[in-house]
Amino acid sequence: MSSLARLLVVGLLLMQKEVEGDFSNPHGCPSSCICASDILSCVNNKLHQLPAVLPHWATTLDLSHNVLAQLGNGGFSGLPRLQTLRLAHNQLQQISEGAFWNASSLRHLDLSFNKLEVVEQHYFQELVNLEVLLLFKNSISRVDSQALAGLGNLHKVYFSLNLLTNFPFFSIQQPSHPLLNTLDISSNRLRTLPIEKVKVLPANVKNGLYLHNNPLTCECSLYKMFLHWEKLGFGSVHDFREEHTCLVYGEPRAQVRFFRHVRIFENCTFGPQTEAPEDSLKAFVGEPLLFSCNTSFNRAHTTYVWITPHQEFIAPPGNANKTLRMYNNGSLEIKEAQMEDSGVYVCIALNHRLLLNETREVNVTVLTRRYEEESFNTGLTTLFGCLVTLVLILMYLFLTPCRCWCRKQPNPSPANECSAQSSILTTTPPATTEGPGRKASTTKHVVFLEPIKEVQNGRLRVVLGRDHPKIQQLKSDTDSITSVLSDAPIVP
Structure with missing residues (x-):
């Protein structure tokens, strides 16, 4: 009887503890974390592994400033709504295959300040909706050519402050990454660049392709490319103009700035422009503007799509607010140009028979007529002033009042x-x-x-x-x- 009583007492205690635990934590929030609405924060808890139970309702999970060394298979499978995952400032060296299984809703992934050495192709293959990927400040020396494959919604990728000596630029060609507008490879160990592969990148990628603070060897082709980007006003060069440096003959002690020490490149011969120049069109506010997508493909087997400077996809018949109209032949019409319509428009032509694609870029600048009107008003004012001055002179010469000499004097003597x-x-x-x-x-x-x-x-x-x-x-x-x-x- 005493043993049976002990078992009953232990069972009652366990049931009471479970009930109390459920009452104190009704939503299943881990004891070492903080839950607020749909946010789960487990920051700076010295976690070596993920919590055993994670609430399924979480859309933001912050696991930064811990000691996680590996992400296991299916570690986030119980978070179907997860959109933001922060894993910065950990000890991550490996990401297992299937680590992000059932986390396809993830859009923001922060893996900065870790110890990753390689970005393998299976790391992010489930993250089809990923938009922002932060991998800066790791020890990455290699990126697989298919590491970013399938990430069609990717907008920004940050690889700065790593050990990269090369990068697979061909893997980010359109239309595989039509929304990509920022690729940061600054502060790495790149000594050379595949100039021809970089040149054919879309303008929206080159505008956000950061290559500064790399030990690049001074070359005429490299200088010519950066000079061309500067003339086009690309932010990647304009924002970090002084940080674009190169090594004369590859000597680390002979570092010069591209845009300051121009004498280094004075012997460079600039022949015909090998890089396909972007077409430039100008229009005034309120005027219509029509431009076509001229490619070498036969239009019978080709479909077209335009990407606006605001990363909006345009297909026939046009956009939702009907300010842009697109025709089946690939032409795009801006019905009433506005200042915000200025920028680089990218046309992607897909030939279904040849299974090839081509891109064309059009740089549109919308101007106002304010300056012309001001110059016209200034000229009219000047002309009016001249006419008034001429009239006053004529009045002075011919309409001056006759005071003395025109009067009839009785005695025209000197007195x-x-x-x-x-x-x-x-x-x-x-x-x-x-x-x-x-x-x-x-x-x-x-x-x-x-x-x-x-x-x-x-x-x-x-x-x-x-x-x-x-x-x-x-x-x-x-x-x-x-x-x-x-x-x-x-x-x-």
Whole structure:
């Protein structure tokens, strides 16, 4: 009886513990983790392996800053809704095949700051919806050519701060990765680049292909490619212009900057452009713009698709908001161009008979007419100002009021001159000059006689005698001395 009683007591205790455990953790959140809504955080818990039970409702799982060394098969199979997985700052060296089985909803995977040495082709093959992959700050020296195969929704991949000496650029050609716009291979150990394979990459990939801080050997073809990217305004060169360096003759101690030490490349011969230049089109705001996808394929067995600068796929008949229209022959029409329509448009032509594809890039720039209108207004204003000035000059010449000389004078004697303050213009110099203030030139045919003035109490006073006949005449005149002054010449 005593043994049976002990068994009953132990059973009751176990049942009580299980009930209490279920009550304290009703959603199955691991005891070492923090659960908040659909987020499961197990950060900095010194975990050597994944928790045995993970809640199926989690969409974000943070396992960073632990000591995980390996991801086993099916470790995340119980998380069908998982979209973000953070495994940074661990000790990961191996990812088993099938580690991400049943985790196809995953979109963001952070494996940075680990000890991975190789990226094998089976690592991510289940992650068909993956968009962002972070692998920087590992010890990766090799990437399998099929490591990124099947990741058709991939947008950004980061391989910086590793030990890569080469990279399979051919594996990221369109249409296998039509949405890829960022590939960071900076700060690795690349000494040479397959220039011809890099050149044929789509413009949206080259715009985000970061190659700076690599021990590249200085070559004319490499310098020419970076120079071309700079002219096109690619962010991969523009944002890290000073960090693009190379080694003269491959010597580590002879490092130079591509865009500063241009004399290193002054002997390079730039022949005909071997890289297919992007077509450039310009349009004004509100105008329609039509451009075609010219390829070497026969249109009878070819289908086309366009990718806009905003990573939007366009197929016939056009986009959802009907601002873009696409025709079956591959032509794309922007009905009313706007400033946000500027950028590089990529056309992908797929030939089903030849099982080949070609791409074509069109660089579209949408401008406003503001500058033209301003220049037109400026020219019109200048013309109007000239006309007004000309009218004023004509009015001055022909409509000046007649003050003195046009009046009929009773006695045209010198004493009846209109004003002693008038400027006198004569064609011959006078015989004598009266007064100390009068100036006459004896060497010229035209003589200007300045009036004799004196200033008294701030007013001009005519220096003439009180009994002078001119003064007598002015006293009887209704006009004052100042009103008689005129700029019109006196014609004798």
